[in-house]
Amino acid sequence: MIIIGELINGMYKDVSKAISNREADVIQHLAEEQVKAGANILDVNIGPYSNNVNDDMKWLVETIQKVVMVPLSLDSTRLDVIEESMKLATNRVVINSTSADEDKMSMVFELAKKYNAQVIGIALDSSGVPLSRDKRLELAVKIVAKAAGYGISADDLYLDPIAMPINVAQAQAREVMESIREFRMLCNPSPNTVIGLSNVSQGTKGHRSLLDRTFLVMAMASGLTAVILDPLDKELMDAMITAELILNKNIYCDSFLEAYRKK
Amino acid sequence: MIIIGELINGMYKDVSKAISNREADVIQHLAEEQVKAGANILDVNIGPYSNNVNDDMKWLVETIQKVVMVPLSLDSTRLDVIEESMKLATNRVVINSTSADEDKMSMVFELAKKYNAQVIGIALDSSGVPLSRDKRLELAVKIVAKAAGYGISADDLYLDPIAMPINVAQAQAREVMESIREFRMLCNPSPNTVIGLSNVSQGTKGHRSLLDRTFLVMAMASGLTAVILDPLDKELMDAMITAELILNKNIYCDSFLEAYRKK
Numbered sequence: 001m002i003i004i005g006e007l008i009n010g011m012y013k014d015v016s017k018a019i020s021n022r023e024a025d026v027i028q029h030l031a032e033e034q035v036k037a038g039a040n041i042l043d044v045n046i047g048p049y050s051n052n053v054n055d056d057m058k059w060l061v062e063t064i065q066k067v068v069m070v071p072l073s074l075d076s077t078r079l080d081v082i083e084e085s086m087k088l089a090t091n092r093v094v095i096n097s098t099s100a101d102e103d104k105m106s107m108v109f110e111l112a113k114k115y116n117a118q119v120i121g122i123a124l125d126s127s128g129v130p131l132s133r134d135k136r137l138e139l140a141v142k143i144v145a146k147a148a149g150y151g152i153s154a155d156d157l158y159l160d161p162i163a164m165p166i167n168v169a170q171a172q173a174r175e176v177m178e179s180i181r182e183f184r185m186l187c188n189p190s191p192n193t194v195i196g197l198s199n200v201s202q203g204t205k206g207h208r209s210l211l212d213r214t215f216l217v218m219a220m221a222s223g224l225t226a227v228i229l230d231p232l233d234k235e236l237m238d239a240m241i242t243a244e245l246i247l248n249k250n251i252y253c254d255s256f257l258e259a260y261r262k263k
Numbered sequence: 264m265i266i267i268g269e270l271i272n273g274m275y276k277d278v279s280k281a282i283s284n285r286e287a288d289v290i291q292h293l294a295e296e297q298v299k300a301g302a303n304i305l306d307v308n309i310g311p312y313s314n315n316v317n318d319d320m321k322w323l324v325e326t327i328q329k330v331v332m333v334p335l336s337l338d339s340t341r342l343d344v345i346e347e348s349m350k351l352a353t354n355r356v357v358i359n360s361t362s363a364d365e366d367k368m369s370m371v372f373e374l375a376k377k378y379n380a381q382v383i384g385i386a387l388d389s390s391g392v393p394l395s396r397d398k399r400l401e402l403a404v405k406i407v408a409k410a411a412g413y414g415i416s417a418d419d420l421y422l423d424p425i426a427m428p429i430n431v432a433q434a435q436a437r438e439v440m441e442s443i444r445e446f447r448m449l450c451n452p453s454p455n456t457v458i459g460l461s462n463v464s465q466g467t468k469g470h471r472s473l474l475d476r477t478f479l480v481m482a483m484a485s486g487l488t489a490v491i492l493d494p495l496d497k498e499l500m501d502a503m504i505t506a507e508l509i510l511n512k513n514i515y516c517d518s519f520l521e522a523y524r525k526k
Contacts, residue, residue, distance in 0.1 A: 166508065166515055173509045177484060205517040207505070214480055214505040221440060221481035242470070242477040245429065246436045252429055254468040 001244055002192065002226035004073055004094075005039030008060065010047020019046060019056050027060060028067045035068045037231035038241075038261065041094060042068070044085075045075035053081050061085045073120070073228075079107055086115045094118045094158065100125045100139040102146075109150040119147065120158040120194060123179070129162055131172065136161050136179040137186075144186055158194040158226050159183045163219075165202040166211060173200075173215065177222040184223040194226040195219060197236075213239035220247065264507055265455065265489035267336055267357075268302030271323065273310020282309060282319050290323060291330045298331045300494035301504075301524065304357060305331070307348075308338035316344050324348045336383070336491075342370055349378045357381040357421065363388045363402035365409075372413040382410065383421040383457060386442070392425055394435065399424050399442040400449075407449055421457040421489050422446045426482075428465040429474060436463070436478065440485040447486040457489040458482060460499075476502035483510065 007030050010016040018026035031042055042064060046056045053076070061072060065088075073094040074082045086093055097120035098108035105121075112119045121143035123136045130136045140159050147157055161179035164172045176195070184190045200215045201208040213236045216227060220243040231237060241260045244250055253259055270293050273279040281289035294305055305327060309319045316339070324335060328351075336357040337345045349356055360383035361371035368384075375382045384406035386399045393399045403422050410420055424442035427435045439458070447453045463478045464471040476499045479490060483506040494500060504523045507513055516522055 167517075170508075170515050171511050174511055204515075207520065210501060210505050211509075214502055215509055217477055217480045218484035218506060218509060221484040238473060239477055242473050243481060245433075246474075246478055246481060248434050248437055252433050252467075254430075257470065 001220065001224075001240060001249070002041060002194075003039045003231055003240070004041045004043050004194070004226060004228040005034035005037075005231045006043050006196075006198065006228050007034055007230060007232070008042060008064065009045040009075070010049055010056075011045070012047070016047050016049045019050065019060065022059065024063045024066075027063050031064045031068045034231045035070055037234075038237055039070065039231045041071050041073050043073040043075050043096060043228060045096075053078060054084055057081050057085045058088055061088050065090050079111060083111055083115075086111075086117065092116060092118065094120060096120045097122050097160070098143070100142045105143065105146045109147055109152055112147075112152055112156075113150045118156045118158065119152065120160055121147070121191075122160045122162060124162060129164070131169075131175070133175045133178045133182060136175070137182050140179075140183050140186060140191075144191060153189065154187050154191040155189040158192040160194050160196070163195040163197065163199045163215065165204070166200055166215075167204050173218075177219055180219055180222040180224050184225075190225075192225045193223060194228065195224065197227050197229040209233055209235055212236055216240060217243045220244070264483065264487075264503060264512070265304060265457075266302045266494055266503070267304045267306050267457070267489060267491040268297035268300075268494045269306050269459075269461065269491050270297055270493060270495070271305060271327065272308040272338070273312055273319075274308070275310070279310050279312045282313065282323065285322065287326045287329075290326050294327045294331045297494045298333055300497075301500055302333065302494045304334050304336050306336040306338050306359060306491060308359075316341060317347055320344050320348045321351055324351050328353050342374060346374055346378075349374075349380065355379060355381065357383060359383045360385050360423070361406070363405045368406065368409045372410055372415055375410075375415055375419075376413045381419045381421065382415065383423055384410070384454075385423045385425060387425060392427070394432075394438070396438045396441045396445060399438070400445050403442070403446050403449060403454075407454060416452065417450050417454040418452040421455040423457050423459070426458040426460065426462045426478065428467070429463055429478075430467050436481075440482055443482055443485040443487050447488075453488075455488045456486060457491065458487065460490050460492040472496055472498055475499055479503060480506045483507070 050056045071091040073096045075096040123139040161176045180193045183193050201211040313319045334354040336359045338359040386402040424439045443456045446456050464474040
C-alpha cells in the first residue's frame with residue numbers, strides 16, 4: 001500500500017501559521033512524524049490562506065526535503081506553482097491532480113512528461129462528480145488514454161474514483177469500491193487507485209476513525225493500491241497493516257504490527 | 264449480515280461444565296447476552312466431552328429456547344442427534360453442516376427437506392480442504408446442485424469457503440474472498456455465504472480481534488452475508504456494523520452504532 005500523508009496542508013491552522021511565519025521546525029516535525037508512521041509520499045498543499053503561493057510552496061518543498069527523503073505529492077490547482085516546485089524536488093513528484101477534462105489533462109500530462117512525474121487523475125469532469133460506476137469508468141478510461149498519448153504509463157497514474165461523505169452519499173461507497181476493482185482491470189500494467197480517505201467521514205460525528213478505517217479495509221479488499229490519509233491515526237494504520245497482511249503482502253509473524261513499523 | 268453466535272459450544276470449559284451439571288442459568292445467560300449483542304442465530308454444539316450427546320443436545324435446545332426466540336444452528340457431526348433436537352425446535356433450524364461429499368449431502372439434504380431446515384454447506388470433501396478458488400467453486404456448485412435436487416433453494420444454503428488460519432495458510436485469505444464473490448454469483452437467488460471467523464486468528468498471538476475484524480470487513484466487501492463469531496467482542500461488532508453502514512444496508516445517522524444495537 002502506498003501511503004500518502006495528508007498533514008502538511010495549509011487548511012489546518014497550525015500549518016497555515018507555520019507557513020506564514022516560516023516556522024520550519026513545525027513543518028519538519030510533521031514530515032518526520034508522518035514518515036516514521038509509514039507515509040511513503042507526503043502531500044504538500046499550501047491551503048487557501050496563502051498570499052504568496054509560489055514562494056510558500058517552494059519553501060515547503062525545500063523545508064521538507066531537508067529532513068525526509070520520500071517523494072512529494074504537489075497539491076495545487078496552479079500548475080505554474082507545481083512546476084516551480086518540481087524544479088526543486090530531489091525525487092520524482094506526484095502531481096495532485098488532474099480531472100478528466102481535456103484541457104486540464106493536456107496541461108498536466110505535458111508537465112508530467114517534461115519532469116517524469118506521476119499523476120493523480122480524478123474521475124470527474126466539468127459536469128461534476130459522477131454518481132455511477134459506469135460514468136467513473138468512462139472518465140478513468142479517458143485519463144488512461146490521454147496519459148498514454150503522452151507516453152505516461154498507467155502505473156504512473158493514481159486513479160481516484162472519489163470517496164464521498166457517507167452522511168451525504170451513502171449509496172456511493174459501494175459504487176466507489178466497484179470502481180476501484182474496475183479501474184485495476186482497465187489495462188496492464190494496472191493503474192494505481194487512490195482515495196482521499198478522510199472524505200468518507202467528513203461532517204460525521206463521533207466515529208470518524210472507525211468509518212475511515214473500515215472503508216479503507218473494504219477498499220483494499222477491492223484492490224486499492226494507494227491512499228491519502230493521516231498516518232498518525234494509529235488505529236487506522238493498524239487496520240491498514242492488518243489488511244495488507246491478510247492480502248499476503250507481508251509475511252505473518254505474531255508481532256506483525258511492530259515488524260511493519262520497524263521496516 | 265446474519266450473525267451466528269458461537270459461544271454455546273462445549274469445547275469451552277465453562278459451557279462443557281454447565282452442560283454436564285445442567286446449569287441452565289449459565290447457558291441461558293450466554294444465549295441472552297449473544298442475542299442482546301446482535302446474534303440472529305445461535306450455534307449449539309455440545310463439544311467433544313459429552314457422554315450423552317443426544318440428551319445433552321436436547322437439553323441445550325430446550326434450555327436456550329426458554330429465554331430467546333432466535334433460530335438455532337444445530338452443530339454436530341451426528342445427524343441422528345440433530346434430528347432429535349430438530350423435533351424440539353420452535354423455529355426453523357440451520358443444520359451445521361454438510362461437506363460436498365455425495366453421501367453426506369444426501370443424508371443432510373434429506374433431513375433438511377423433511378424439516379424445512381437451512382443448511383451450512385462447507386466447500387470441502389473427503390480429499391481435504393481445497394486450496395484454490397477453482398476447486399472451492401467446483402465444490403460449491405456440487406452443493407447447490409445437490410440441494411436443488413431436494414427442492415432446497417440456494418438462499419436456504421450458507422456456503423462456507425473455509426477461512427483458514429492466517430499464520431498457517433496466509434495466501435488462502437485472498438482466495439477465500441474471491442470464492443465468496445464467486446459463490447454469490449453462482450445462481451439467482453444467491454446462496455448465502457458464511458465463514459467461521461475465529462479460524463482466521465487461530466493460533467496467533469496478540470492481535471486476534473484485530474485480525475478477525477479486519478478479515479470480516481474485507482469478506483463483507485466481497486459479499487459475505489453471514490458469519491459465525493463471538494458477538495460479545497464489541498470492537499468486532501463495531502466493525503461489522505460500520506461495514507454494513509458503508510454497504511448501505513442501514514441508513515446513516517451520527518449514532519449509527521447505538522441505533523443498530525437498539526434495533
